[in-house]
Amino acid sequence: MPTKGLSKMTPDSLQLLAGFSAELIRQLEEISGYGADPEGGVTRLLYTDAWQQAQQALARRMQKLGLEVRFDAVGNLYGRLPGTAANLAGLKPVLTGSHIDTVANGGKYDGAYGVVASMLALGFLKAAYGMPKRTLEAVSFSEEEGSRFPLTFWGSGNVTGVRTLEQAAGITDPDGVSLQDAMRQAGFGGAGEVPDTSARRSDIGAYIELHIEQGGVLEHRRKQIGIVTAIVGQRRLGVRVLGTANHAGTTPMPMRKDALAGAAEMIVLTERLALAAGEPLVATAGKIEVSQGASNVVPGDVAFTLDIRHTDAPVLDAFYMNLQNELEAVARRRELEIEITEHLHVTPVQMDSAISNEIERICEDGGRPYLRMPSGAGHDAQLLGAVCPAAMIFVPSRAGISHSPAEYTSAEELIAGFQTLVHLLYQYGYGGKADDDI
Incomplete structure (x- = not known):
């Protein structure tokens, strides 16, 4: 010793x-x-x-x-x-x-x-x-x-x-x-x-x-x-994506308002933006839920969580605001609705x-x-x-x-x-x- x-x-x-x-x-x-x-x-x-x-x-x-x-x-x-x-x-x-x-x-x-x-x-x-x-x-x-x-x-x-x-x-x-x-x-x-x-x-x-x-x-x-x-400071979010549930066999791909596909794009986008921001920023999608999901149904209601962390408050806040704008842009392009709720904000x-x-x-x-x-x-x-x-x-x-x-x-x-x-x-x-x- x-x-x-x-x-x-x-x-x-x-x-x-x-x-x-x-x-x-x-x-x-x-x-x-x-x-x-x-x-x-x-x-x-x-x-x-x-x-x-x-x-x-x-x-x-x-x-x-x-x-x-x-x-x-x-x-x-x-x-x-x-x-x-x-x-x-x-x-x-x-x-x-x-x-x-x-x-x-x-x-x-x-x-x-x-x-x-x-x-x-x-x-x-x-x-x-x-x-x-x-x-x-x-x-x-x-x-x-x-x-x-x-x-x-x-x-x-x-x-x-x-x-x-x-x-x-x-x-x-x-x-x-x-x-x-x-x-x-x-x-x-x-x-x-x-x-x-x-x-x-x-x-x-x-x-x-x-x-x-x-x-x-x-x-x-x-x-x-x-x-x-x-x-680190933390921002924990709940994101809900709303589309139109429909038949998987009779709904052509261009006509779909697929909430799960939109949510998946948002999650991948979050990862890409976090990687671009660099350390020590981290962003995690930890949980995803498909409401009344089935193998033969185009999902119409999907919720997922996001956990974003950084040691600098201005950097964390700027990343959050930009991410929110980017997620909303994905929703508009796909003709989906999006609801973002902040559950935790720790500086x-x-x-x-x-x-x-x-x-x-x-x-x-x-x-x-x-x-x-x-x-x-x-x-x-x-x-x-x-x-x-x-x-x-x-x-x-x-x-x-x-x-x-x-x-x-x-x-x-x-x-x-x-x-x-x-x-x-x-x-x-x-x-x-x-x-x-x-």
């Missing part, structure tokens, strides 16, 4: 860190049992029994580590290590963590890795150095993925004010259960001991998130740590350069190969980054696979990310950055 330049790391503290590093791997395996699927993945959807059991298990672990534990109104779980500095009123807490929910039949590391690593990092720091100057907090956000209800970032969104409890009543899952009812059945939103008040916070000094990359860049470049420069967020520079210094001191890189996936850090300095640390994902039972990061790489987080939190809680007004 590299030790060069690690602040105040005695042989005893290094041995203690090794023990916490081993505990990280053990607890990741244990937490993956909550919501384990027979197929080998994990399904832990917001406010389900598996989700509740996992959050409660994490709360018990935080308590054993000596952290002050609380839930907020939407089920975000906090483990707090209070600061002791005389001028504590001027030092806002540093928050670190991720989310506990998963996609259906997802992997065991997405989100959970950052949560478990954060609480163990605070546990190690308390055991090795006592109470910090600045308050440090670990958080397990209640939701990020949008897997059960048709919205994302419910946990961090309520913390940052993007979401509110009032939204919960009008949102339902595929079984017709409202977000409000599910929340209250889980004991939140005013149904249990947690009061029905806003989860919004204005006291966070910085947010740091440790996460698997969910892509193949670090593995391909043979880097151990990714230092995220920015998180890109730059990560904090000062914290990122500190991560780079820690990697160089520890001899860990690193890469500065954008994040092509959305994370809680992009919401926190709009209200406070935020940073992200990535570790490699084998073959770039995520949201799958095949999601995997080696123990060595998981520990490398964990120890990088430990030294970063030391700097802001105990070390040379502890008195900085971030």
Whole structure:
């Protein structure tokens, strides 16, 4: 294990860190049992029994580590290590963590890795150095993925004010259960001991998130740590193409108003425009549905989705506007109707350069190969980054696979990310950055 330049790391503290590093791997395996699927993945959807059991298990672990534990109104779980500095009123807490929910039949590391690593990092720091100057907090956000209800970032969104409890009543899952009812059945939103008040916070000094990359860049470049420069903005669209359903045998080709053929041209056009725009812009048609489709019917009603991402807001917006015009032109030429509905509009967020520079210094001191890189996936850090300095640390994902039972990061790489987080939190809680007004 590299030790060069690690602040105040005695042989005893290094041995203690090794023990916490081993505990990280053990607890990741244990937490993956909550919501384990027979197929080998994990399904832990917001406010389900598996989700509740996992959050409660994490709360018990935080308590054993000596952290002050609380839930907020939407089920975000906090483990707090209070600061002791005389001028504590001027030092806002540093928050670190991720989310506990998963996609259906997802992997065991997405989100959970950052949560478990954060609480163990605070546990190690308390055991090795006592109470910090600045308050440090670990958080397990209640939701990020949008897997059960048709919205994302419910946990961090309520913390940052993007979401509110009032939204919960009008949102339902595929079984017709409202977000409000599910929340209250889980004991939140005013149904249990947690009061029905806003989860919004204005006291966070910085947010740091440790996460698997969910892509193949670090593995391909043979880097151990990714230092995220920015998180992409997203535009998610629903496109509906309307033509005329007709008999496949009796309708001549020139007379057809084929909605599926039009949609296919639009999807290929989107790919061509995205390739022309170049990296880091990406555009994906992820789902297509043919209404009342049959082998002997010219399709008259087709819907498909588009997901467009880029790290620069003006570039993303310009591409979207041009794409919309181009899709409408295809529809006019083919005598089709088109309806474009925007379901998600998230602006890109730059990560904090000062914290990122500190991560780079820690990697160089520890001899860990690193890469500065954008994040092509959305994370809680992009919401926190709009209200406070935020940073992200990535570790490699084998073959770039995520949201799958095949999601995997080696123990060595998981520990490398964990120890990088430990030294970063030391700097802001105990070390040379502890008195900085971030």
